[in-house]
Amino acid sequence: MEEVYAIVYxxxxxxxxxxxxxxxxxVIYNVIGINLDGYKDILIASVDGLTGFVDxxxxxxxxxxxxxxIVHQFRNTFKYVPHKYRKEITKDLxxxxxAPNLEAAETALEEFEKKWGKTHPIAVQIWKNNWELAYFKYSKPIRKLIYTTNPIENVHLQFR
Incomplete structure (x- = not known):
């Protein structure tokens, strides 16, 4: 193992x-780390939401x-939304x-809840429960790295 992993998927x-x-x-559990020099720690973990990962x-x-x-959040959201609403919900998310910052994201989440909370409460709750973790603490280039587990999903394709 490396001494530091800046991001782990x-x-x-x-x-x-x-x-x-x-x-x-x-099941195969996969981990990919992006390393740096420093002490042994993980700075950010990008996860798919599987029960137990965070703990x-x-x-x-x-x-x-x-x-x-975020891709997994969409997948989870769409389990509770009829197909005919997916395009509109995607646009509203x-x-x-x-959003450029956390405050703007929170405002947008409130608007999303106002629009969809009564008809699709589980979809709204998924975003409320899992939204504000690490994402807005970082600049846009870092956000692009951590918003999805796509790097490790590509490894899955190689296994198949």
Whole structure:
């Protein structure tokens, strides 16, 4: 291991594996770190929202900031939204994750809640619960690195 990881991407991938003549689902936990010089720690972890990741990270690295992958937040949101509303909800979420600062994002999230809270409360709650983690503490170039787990998703494609 390196001494410092500026950003760590964590994700899971499920595979069908034949064991003893039976096909079973198996999970692979993947971690990719972007390193720097310094003391041993993780500065930012970009995760897919799998239950337990945040707690496990904080147990080992209590000062690590965790950012939920926005792509995974969309996927989770769309589980609770009829297909006919997805385009409009996507448009309405854009001012949140593309806001120039936290205050603007919070205002956009309030507007999103006003519009969709009564008809799609779970979709709104997903964003309220998982939004303000590390994202707005950093400049736009860093935000581009941490808003998605795509770097590790590309590793999944290579495994398949």
């Amino acid at each position: 964590l994700d899971t991938s499920f595979y069908s594996v034949k064991e003893d003549g039976i096909v079973r689902k198996k 496990a990270i904080h147990a080992a690295f209590p000062k690590t900031e965790v950012q939920m992958c 854009k001012p949140i994750y593309q």
